[in-house]
Amino acid sequence: MPLNRSKKKTPMPTQNPEVRRRNFSEVALGYSEEEAVSEAKRCLQCKKPGCVEGCPVQVQIPQFIKRIAERDFEGAIKIIKETNSLPAICGRVCPQEAQCEKNCVLGKVGEPVAIGRLERFAADWERTRGSHPPVIPKKLGKKVAIIGSGPAGLTCAGDLAKLGYDVTIFEALHKPGGVLVYGIPEFRLPKIIVEQEVKFIQQLGVEIKTNMVMGKVLTIDDLFEMGYEAVFISTGAGLPKFMGIPGENYLGVYSANEFLTRINLMKAYSFPNTDTPIKVGKKVAVIGGGNVAMDAARSALRMGADEVHIVYRRSEEEMPARKEEFENAKEESIIFDFLTNPVRIIGNENGWVKGIECIRMELGEPDASGRRRPVPITGSEFIMDVDTVIIAIGTGPNPLLTKTTEGLELTKHGYIAVDEEGRTSREGVWAGGDIVTGSATVILAMGAGKKAARSIHEYLQNKKWQQ
Amino acid sequence: MFKILEKRELAPSIKLFVIEAPLVAKKAKPGQFVILRIKEGGERIPLTIADYDAQNGTVTIVFQEVGKTTRELGTLEAGDYIEDFVGPLGVPVEFPNHKKVLGIGGGLGIAPLYPKLKMLHQQGVEVVSIIGARTAEMLILEEEIKTVSNRMYVCTDDGSKGRHGFVTVVLKELLEQGEKFDEIIIIGPPILMKIGSEITKPYGIPTMVSLNPIMVDGTGMCGGCRVTVDGEIKFACVDGPAFDGHKVDFDELIKRLATYKEEEKISLEIFNKAHGCKLINKIEGADKDAVK
Ligand SMILES: Cc1cc2nc3c(=O)[nH]c(=O)nc-3n(C[C@H](O)[C@H](O)[C@H](O)COP(=O)(O)OP(=O)(O)OC[C@H]3O[C@@H](n4cnc5c(N)ncnc54)[C@H](O)[C@@H]3O)c2cc1C
Ligand SMILES: Cc1cc2nc3c(=O)[nH]c(=O)nc-3n(C[C@H](O)[C@H](O)[C@H](O)COP(=O)(O)OP(=O)(O)OC[C@H]3O[C@@H](n4cnc5c(N)ncnc54)[C@H](O)[C@@H]3O)c2cc1C
Numbered sequence: 001m002p003l004n005r006s007k008k009k010t011p012m013p014t015q016n017p018e019v020r021r022r023n024f025s026e027v028a029l030g031y032s033e034e035e036a037v038s039e040a041k042r043c044l045q046c047k048k049p050g051c052v053e054g055c056p057v058q059v060q061i062p063q064f065i066k067r068i069a070e071r072d073f074e075g076a077i078k079i080i081k082e083t084n085s086l087p088a089i090c091g092r093v094c095p096q097e098a099q100c101e102k103n104c105v106l107g108k109v110g111e112p113v114a115i116g117r118l119e120r121f122a123a124d125w126e127r128t129r130g131s132h133p134p135v136i137p138k139k140l141g142k143k144v145a146i147i148g149s150g151p152a153g154l155t156c157a158g159d160l161a162k163l164g165y166d167v168t169i170f171e172a173l174h175k176p177g178g179v180l181v182y183g184i185p186e187f188r189l190p191k192i193i194v195e196q197e198v199k200f201i202q203q204l205g206v207e208i209k210t211n212m213v214m215g216k217v218l219t220i221d222d223l224f225e226m227g228y229e230a231v232f233i234s235t236g237a238g239l240p241k242f243m244g245i246p247g248e249n250y251l252g253v254y255s256a257n258e259f260l261t262r263i264n265l266m267k268a269y270s271f272p273n274t275d276t277p278i279k280v281g282k283k284v285a286v287i288g289g290g291n292v293a294m295d296a297a298r299s300a301l302r303m304g305a306d307e308v309h310i311v312y313r314r315s316e317e318e319m320p321a322r323k324e325e326f327e328n329a330k331e332e333s334i335i336f337d338f339l340t341n342p343v344r345i346i347g348n349e350n351g352w353v354k355g356i357e358c359i360r361m362e363l364g365e366p367d368a369s370g371r372r373r374p375v376p377i378t379g380s381e382f383i384m385d386v387d388t389v390i391i392a393i394g395t396g397p398n399p400l401l402t403k404t405t406e407g408l409e410l411t412k413h414g415y416i417a418v419d420e421e422g423r424t425s426r427e428g429v430w431a432g433g434d435i436v437t438g439s440a441t442v443i444l445a446m447g448a449g450k451k452a453a454r455s456i457h458e459y460l461q462n463k464k465w466q467q
Numbered sequence: 468m469f470k471i472l473e474k475r476e477l478a479p480s481i482k483l484f485v486i487e488a489p490l491v492a493k494k495a496k497p498g499q500f501v502i503l504r505i506k507e508g509g510e511r512i513p514l515t516i517a518d519y520d521a522q523n524g525t526v527t528i529v530f531q532e533v534g535k536t537t538r539e540l541g542t543l544e545a546g547d548y549i550e551d552f553v554g555p556l557g558v559p560v561e562f563p564n565h566k567k568v569l570g571i572g573g574g575l576g577i578a579p580l581y582p583k584l585k586m587l588h589q590q591g592v593e594v595v596s597i598i599g600a601r602t603a604e605m606l607i608l609e610e611e612i613k614t615v616s617n618r619m620y621v622c623t624d625d626g627s628k629g630r631h632g633f634v635t636v637v638l639k640e641l642l643e644q645g646e647k648f649d650e651i652i653i654i655g656p657p658i659l660m661k662i663g664s665e666i667t668k669p670y671g672i673p674t675m676v677s678l679n680p681i682m683v684d685g686t687g688m689c690g691g692c693r694v695t696v697d698g699e700i701k702f703a704c705v706d707g708p709a710f711d712g713h714k715v716d717f718d719e720l721i722k723r724l725a726t727y728k729e730e731e732k733i734s735l736e737i738f739n740k741a742h743g744c745k746l747i748n749k750i751e752g753a754d755k756d757a758v759k
């Protein structure tokens with residue numbers, strides 16, 4: 001098969017930035033079969049593929065790409081699904097440049113193979129054809145409870161159901177999916193995809209109970225009393241952080257979680273056809289530099305803001321957001337104010353935001369994370385006129401469940417302490433995803449769910465709990 | 468889906484529902500609340516658990532029709548279903564060593580006051596209560612409060628029943644006469660809780676209020692319900708809703724409650740158009756009542 005020797009990735013067709021900045025439809029449109037085959041032919045089929053090492057769940061990358069190059073799309077998706085049960089999601093949201101694509105040999109002389117885009121292509125190819133209903137395994141008659149329905153919980157549930165366990169997911173919100181439904185916006189991850197994945201897991205026999213705030217309505221002890229023999233905690237890291245600067249409670253100041261939840265989960269973009277309102281002004285400042293900040297800024301634009309700034313205290317290089325989204329955001333004319341840090345939010349007499357006072361920063365010595373620490377430049381304060389502020393500086397662990405569970409060891413920051421198999425300090429209780437690692441990625445959360453499923457299976461077969 | 472077992476009209480535009488929700492009923496305690504969503508596309512709104520029955524698996528809510536969602540809720544009948552009903556949320560209140568407590572409920576605040584006084588009464592605590600409303604026909608749960616109180620005062624703003632004037636007038640009198648309480652609970656519109664807390668402060672009597680900021684998830688995830696207590700940010704849904712009235716920044720709460728004023732009006736107008744306008748006048752009255 002002739003190789004495609006292009007140094008560049010086959011471009012991803014996208015909606016025109018001028019149009020898409022005002023709608024919530026998906027930005028990236030996906031490869032056509034021709035584009036996918038052509039991109040697949042760039043892969044050198046390395047004997048020792050670096051790409052696979054970079055993928056947290058070790059998707060067999062050269063193998064699936066080979067199938068695409070041969071137009072065996074069904075074969076491709078089969079290979080992907082051996083290790084990754086949510087490829088339509090990962091293909092869209094994985095930070096590929098820091099994972100699989102980071103280690104691709106082609107990256108040394110040009111652009112790496114567009115692994116994520118190919119993964120997405122294969123998953124979408126299958127999706128639009130309607131995947132086969134799963135084979136329901138023989139039941140083992142053992143019950144497992146999963147708390148939280150984000151990627152960690154869904155993955156763990158799916159794997160255990162395939163092994164024959166009776167799995168129940170308990171979810172606090174009225175809709176399953178975790179950050180995938182309340183956080184990541186429609187234009188980046190259409191909700192229909194998450195719904196299909198959830199449906200697939202239900203077809204496997206997993207029961208999802210929504211409206212269950214665990215720790216309040218039921219405790220982990222209640223679950224054991226109800227006959228569940230193992231519990232997996234995957235409640236995420238959903239507690240929003242504020243900056244602790246004056247003025248954070250002015251009207252028009254949102255946490256990114258609230259802002260995105262109103263839009264994504266509560267569909268405030270359809271107000272007044274839906275009932276949950278949101279207020280987005282003309283000039284918006286989003287504080288932070290991660291995926292969450294990017295999503296909030298681009299959502300604000302789509303809600304009708306004239307001008308949206310991302311205010312980040314470090315520089316472009318330190319920004320943790322996915323590269324592709326940063327590029328997309330720039331194309332959509334989001335303004336980036338790097339090396340800028342808010343010190344105070346200013347309000348008017350009715351309590352509404354009217355501006356933020358910021359200070360310019362410069363990069364000093366590297367800090368514990370290895371990134372150069374931003375230090376304020378004295379006297380560089382200035383005022384930015386804005387009428388909406390969205391704070392996206394990170395989240396922490398929600399103590400609601402851990403507070404009501406005795407004997408559960410936590411780290412000093414309130415995350416759940418686990419061993420390498422995901423076991424907590426309590427017999428029969430596992431944890432994984434953001435509630436263990438702190439805010440991380442979808443694929444890492446899935447990996448944790450998989451690992452826990454394996455360990456739970458082992459435990460339930462011989463009921464031995466040794467650490 | 469959660470079934471409405473019983474519906475009662477307590478006063479014009481104030482309704483009581485008994486909802487079948489066995490898991491919530493089993494864990495509910497005084498001071499806690501639920502969040503409900505009537506149907507797909509609806510808003511999530513918090514309502515206090517006004518009573519609960521673990522045996523029968525029921526939870527009672529009392530609500531005032533002030534806007535689109537509460538009005539729509541009011542159109543439902545016994546036998547109908549509510550899509551989502553989440554709880555029990557918030558921190559339960561406790562009064563471990565109290566001997567004598569004063570409970571004050573203004574307007575709809577009487578409903579959240581009731582489960583607390585009921586618990587105190589069952590613990591053998593001496594309960595004095597002051598309840599009040601705009602006018603006689605808006606006064607709710609008078610009988611219920613009476614049965615859990617050793618002494619009860621009733622006030623109306625227009626004098627159509629009981630004392631003429633606000634509940635705070637009676638509060639002042641009792642304190643001036645030197646009556647002592649281990650704690651005073653004040654629940655009602657924020658302005659009542661603010662003024663009430665100002666009155667009790669010089670007497671150094673612990674004063675509990677129950678805050679009602681705008682909420683979304685009710686689990687500590689959005690931070691929309693944040694209030695300032697003792698100079699610190701607290702999330703009312705997980706740290707409250709009960710707080711020390713002497714430390715709450717009520718002015719900030721009152722401002723924040725007005726965030727979506729314009730949108731609420733649009734929502735209600737559309738709803739009214741679709742459902743006939745006969746109730747509008749009443750609603751406007753109720754609205755005034757709620758902000759007073
Ligand atoms: C806006 C945003 C954008 C992101 N973008 C990306 C991206 O592009 N790429 C990427 O890889 N990662 C991204 N992330 C990070 C990624 O989404 C998370 O790392 C991942 O979702 C964590 O999965 P999880 O299963 O651990 O938890 P979550 O997805 O947080 O799910 C936890 C679930 O548990 C539920 N829950 C919490 N407490 C309770 C309780 N007491 N009882 C019952 N249920 C409970 C929650 O309601 C939630 O549904 C983003 C995150 C956000 C917020
Ligand atoms: C912990 C708590 C307990 C409550 N208990 C009761 C109760 O027992 N009975 C009762 O009648 N009311 C109670 N409320 C208030 C009730 O939630 C609001 O009246 C209701 O949300 C109004 O919705 P709406 O669409 O009908 O009116 P809208 O027109 O949307 O709003 C009317 C007013 O209600 C407030 N409000 C609006 N949306 C919300 C929201 N999502 N969350 C909270 N407040 C909001 C605002 O102040 C607004 O100005 C409680 C609120 C809280 C926070």
Ligand code: SF4
Nearest residue numbers: 055059090094099100
């Ligand atoms: S799962 Fe993520 S990291 Fe792994 S190959 Fe797919 S896109 Fe790359």
Ligand code: SF4
Nearest residue numbers: 043044046051104105
């Ligand atoms: S490293 Fe790159 S070129 Fe080599 S197998 Fe992986 S994707 Fe193909």
Ligand code: FES
Nearest residue numbers: 685687689690704
């Ligand atoms: S309602 Fe969202 S944090 Fe309290």
